[in-house]
Amino acid sequence: MEISLRKIKTSDAKYIAKILSNKEVLKTLDPKHPFPVPIDYVKNKIPLDKENWKKGSAYKFVILGDDKVVGQISLYNPDKNKKSYEVGYFIGYDYWNKGITTNAVKQIIEFGFKKLNLEKVWSVVPKRNPASIKVLKKAGF
Ligand SMILES: CC(C)(COP(=O)(O)OP(=O)(O)OC[C@H]1O[C@@H](n2cnc3c(N)ncnc32)[C@H](O)[C@@H]1OP(=O)(O)O)[C@@H](O)C(=O)NCCC(=O)NCCS
Secondary structure (H helix, E strand, O other): OOEEEEEOOHHHHHHHHHHHOOHHHHHOOOOOOOOOOOHHHHHOOHHHHHHHHHHOOEEEEEEEEOOEEEEEEEEEOOOOOOOEEEEEEEEOHHHOOOOHHHHHHHHHHHHHHHHOOOOEEEOOOOOOOHHHHHHHHHOOO
16 A cells, blocks of 8 residues: 655545544543534634644645545644644554554654655553554654
8 A cells, every 4th residue: 555645635624534433542642622623623723723724833735645635634733842743643554553543653753854854753552552652663763
């Protein structure tokens, strides 16, 4: 499967809402999500995603597997340190354990260092999420 990243757009909302409407996917993410996740809940955030992209405060991409939306990955800058961004991601349950997120993390790091000129990309992962820890290790963290 060919994995690529593309800046999120409004028409992605239905795919992202579907991916998030899975208890396994949501388990390790923000517990405040409604369930199932409504399309408008995702759609209403996309204007802010676009604004953040312009300001450089966050870069949200969809992960494409053979041109189909299979997940999401972002770089964001919660502490406003211009050179140090956090990476976050999730992938549709049907696509787990195929190396897709590892591939996507490598691509976003390349974007961060080459296009944004970052000094550091970091992440915080709870111990109860060994798959995510493994992704980061495989991507060189
Ligand atoms: C974490 C997540 C993004 C991983 O995505 P993925 O595309 O399946 O990741 P990859 O296939 O690239 O790598 C996963 C690795 O973890 C391993 N793994 C999976 N479950 C595991 C477990 N319970 N314990 C240890 N390793 C595990 C896989 O075997 C694989 O390693 P391998 O390639 O050496 O076999 C995905 O599970 C997900 O979306 N989870 C919900 C959202 C989330 O937790 N996001 C991160 C928040 S910190």
